[in-house]
Amino acid sequence: MDLQEKRLMHNLRQYEVPLHRYMAMMDLQERNERLFYKILIDNVEELLPVVYTPTVGEACQKYGSIFRRPQGLYISLKEKGKVLEVLKNWPEKNIQVIVVTDGERILGLGDLGCQGMGIPVGKLSLYTALGGVRPSSCLPITIDVGTNNEKLLNDEFYIGLRQKRATGKEYAELLDEFMRAVKQNYGEKVLIQFEDFANHNAFDLLAKYSSSHLVFNDDIQAGTGIAELIALEISKQTKAPVEETRQKIWLVDSKGLIVSSRLGSLQHFKKPWAHEHEPVKELVDAIKAIKPTVLIGSSGVGKTFTKEVIEAMASLNKKPLILALSNPTSQSECTAEEAYTWSKGQAIFASGSPFDPVEYEGKVFVPGQANNAYIFPGFGLGLIISGAIRVRDEMLLAASEALAARVSQENYDKGLIYPPFSNIRQISAHIAANVAAKAYELGLASHLPRPKDLVKYAESCMYSPGYRNYR
Numbered sequence: 001m002d003l004q005e006k007r008l009m010h011n012l013r014q015y016e017v018p019l020h021r022y023m024a025m026m027d028l029q030e031r032n033e034r035l036f037y038k039i040l041i042d043n044v045e046e047l048l049p050v051v052y053t054p055t056v057g058e059a060c061q062k063y064g065s066i067f068r069r070p071q072g073l074y075i076s077l078k079e080k081g082k083v084l085e086v087l088k089n090w091p092e093k094n095i096q097v098i099v100v101t102d103g104e105r106i107l108g109l110g111d112l113g114c115q116g117m118g119i120p121v122g123k124l125s126l127y128t129a130l131g132g133v134r135p136s137s138c139l140p141i142t143i144d145v146g147t148n149n150e151k152l153l154n155d156e157f158y159i160g161l162r163q164k165r166a167t168g169k170e171y172a173e174l175l176d177e178f179m180r181a182v183k184q185n186y187g188e189k190v191l192i193q194f195e196d197f198a199n200h201n202a203f204d205l206l207a208k209y210s211s212s213h214l215v216f217n218d219d220i221q222a223g224t225g226i227a228e229l230i231a232l233e234i235s236k237q238t239k240a241p242v243e244e245t246r247q248k249i250w251l252v253d254s255k256g257l258i259v260s261s262r263l264g265s266l267q268h269f270k271k272p273w274a275h276e277h278e279p280v281k282e283l284v285d286a287i288k289a290i291k292p293t294v295l296i297g298s299s300g301v302g303k304t305f306t307k308e309v310i311e312a313m314a315s316l317n318k319k320p321l322i323l324a325l326s327n328p329t330s331q332s333e334c335t336a337e338e339a340y341t342w343s344k345g346q347a348i349f350a351s352g353s354p355f356d357p358v359e360y361e362g363k364v365f366v367p368g369q370a371n372n373a374y375i376f377p378g379f380g381l382g383l384i385i386s387g388a389i390r391v392r393d394e395m396l397l398a399a400s401e402a403l404a405a406r407v408s409q410e411n412y413d414k415g416l417i418y419p420p421f422s423n424i425r426q427i428s429a430h431i432a433a434n435v436a437a438k439a440y441e442l443g444l445a446s447h448l449p450r451p452k453d454l455v456k457y458a459e460s461c462m463y464s465p466g467y468r469n470y471r
Contacts, residue, residue: 001035001466001467005035005038005039008028009043012025018049018054019058019059019066021050022056022058022059023059025039025040025050026071026121029071029125030069034465034466037125037128037129037465038465041129041130041425041465044129045421048373048421049353049354051122051126052371052373053328054353054354056107056118056119056328057108057109057328058328059118060109060112060116060118060119061112061115063112063114063115063117063118064115064152064157070117071121072120072139073087073090073139073140073141073142075141076144076145076160077144077146077174078161080177081177084181084184084185087185092136092139094137095138095139095185096134096190096191096384097124097137097138097139097190097380097384098139098182098190098191099119099123099127099138099139099193099195100120100140100141100142100143100193101120102116102142102144102145102196102197103115103142103144103160103196104116104165104196104201105196105197105199105219105300106119107196107327108301108326108327108331109331110149111148111152111165111198113144113146113152113160113161114142114147114159114160114161115152115160116142117142119196120142120195123193123195123376124139126373126377127381128463130373130378130424130428131378131379131428131432132461132462132464133380133384133463135463143175143178144161145161145166146160146164146165146166147160148164171201179192179209179213183213189384189387189388189389191215192213193380194206194215194216194217195219196219199220202220203268203269205217206220210390210391211390214383214388214390215391216391218375218376223298224270224273226298227246227273228246229393229400231246231248232393232394232397233400233401234248246272249273250273250275251273252283252286254299255281256279256280256281256286257277257289258273258274259274259275259277260275260276260277262279277289277290283306284312287309293316294321295309295320295323297324297325297333298326299333300326301333302332302333303333304334305324305338307338309334310322310338310339310343310347313343313347314342314346318346319346319347319348320343320347321348322334322339323350323351323370324349324350324352325352327352329355332351332352332353332355336349336355336356336367337355337358339367340358340360340365341360344360345361345363349365349367349415350368351367351369351370352369352370352371353371354367354371366414368415368416368418369421370417370418373424374403374418374421374427375396375403375431377424378402378427378430378431378432378435379396379399381428381431381435381458382395382433382436382439382458383435385458386435386436386440386444386445386446387445387448388435388439388446389446392442392444394438394442395435395439395442397438399431399434399435401434402431402433403431406419406426406427428458428462429462430455430458433454433455433458434454436454436457
C-alpha cells in the first residue's frame with residue numbers, strides 16, 4: 001500500500017492543472033476507496049485544496065463535461081411521490097450522515113443546479129478522511145429542482161432537469177417528502193447536513209426541521225450564525241447576558257451597517273444585530289466609526305476588503321485579525337498577500353481557501369486556513385458516537401472550544417490562530433469528544449451508558465483505511 005501511495009502521489013504531482021488532479025482523485029475513489037482515503041489522510045495539506053475548496057468549485061462549474069458516473073444519489077422533481085423508493089435504491093442500508101444540496105448557491109459561484117453534487121461528495125470524503133466516519137455510512141444527495149442558470153440550461157452536457165427552479169409549494173412539498181423519507185428509511189439518528197442552499201431556503205429549512213430531525217447547516221451558521229456563536233461564547237465567559245454581548249458585534253450587509261433605523265426592512269435573522277448608530281453605507285467608514293479588532297468576511301462576495309479597509313484596520317489595531325472566509329479563492333474578500341502588504345505585516349490573516357506563504361520585507365508570513373473542514377468532520381463524529389438526536393448551538397460552541405484548545409503557543413508565535421491540518425484526525429477526536437460530552441450533558445444522547453473516556457472512544461470508532469490482512 002505504501003508503494004502504491006508513493007507512485008500515485010508521484011503521478012498526481014505531474015499534473016499542472018488542479019482540475020486534472022481532482023479528476024484523478026475521483027477516479028481513485030471509485031477504483032480503490034481505501035487507497036484514496038490513505039492518500040488523503042497522509043497528504044491532507046497538499047490534497048485538501050484538490051478534493052475540496054478551491055478546486056471542487058471549478059469541478060462543479062465543469063461537472064457536466066467531466067462527468068463519468070454518478071457519485072451520489074439524485075432526487076428530482078420527477079421522483080415526487082416516490083422519494084422513499086429512490087432512497088431504497090441506494091445499496092448501503094446503514095447510513096449515518098447525509099450531505100444534501102439543491103445546488104442553488106454553490107460556494108460563491110451561484111446557481112449550479114445538479115452540478116453542485118461535487119460539494120456533498122467532497123464534504124463526505126472529508127467526514128471520512130478527517131473525521132473517521134465510515135465511507136459506507138455516508139450518502140451524498142442532490143435534490144434537482146431545476147436551475148435558473150441560463151448557461152447551464154443551454155449546455156449540452158448539463159446533467160440535470162432543463163427547467164427553471166421550482167419554488168413555493170412544489171419545492172416545499174418535495175423537501176418535506178425527502179425529510180420524512182430519510183427518517184423513515186434511516187431512523188431518528190441520521191445526521192442531515194444542509195449544504196449550499198440559498199439563504200431564503202436555508203434559514204426556513206433549518207428552522208422547520210431542527211426540532212424534528214438531526215440537522216445543521218454550516219453555511220448559514222456563517223454570517224449571523226458566527227455572530228451569534230461569538231456572542232454566546234462571550235456571554236459564557238463573562239457571565240453577561242447574550243443581549244448585552246450582541247452589542248459588541250456589528251454586521252455590515254450590501255446596504256451598509258446594520259442599524260436600528262433599518263429594522264423595518266431587515267430579514268428576521270439580521271434584526272438582533274441592528275444596534276443604535278447613524279446609517280453608514282461603506283465598509284471602510286463603518287470600520288472608522290466602530291473601531292473593530294476583528295474583521296470577518298462571509299458574504300461570498302470577492303474583493304470587499306479593499307486597501308482602504310485593511311489600512312483602516314491596521315491603523316486602529318496593532319494586530320488586526322482579518323478573516324476572509326468566502327470560497328473559492330476567486331470570491332475571497334482579499335488575498336493573503338493583500339492583507340499582509342496593505343497592513344505592513346501587522347495583520348493576522350486566515351481564509352476559507354488556502355493561500356501560499358507570503359514574503360513581506362524579508363519575513364515569511366504563513367496564512368491560516370479558517371476552513372469549516374476543521375469542525376464538521378469531528379462534529380459529525382461526535383453526534384454519531386453519542387447517538388445524538390438533535391443539534392444545539394451549544395454543541396457547535398463545544399466543537400469550537402475544542403478546536404481552540406488545540407492551538408499551541410508555537411502556532412500563535414507564527415501568527416496562526418488554527419493548528420496545522422497535518423494532525424487533523426487527532427483534533428477531530430477531541431472535537432467529537434467535546435460535542436458528545438455536550439450531547440450527554442443536554443440529555444440528547446441515546447448511546448448509553450456514556451463511555452468513560454470520550455477521546456479514546458472517538459479514536460476507537462474512527463475508520464482507518466489500511467488493507468485487510470488475508471492468511
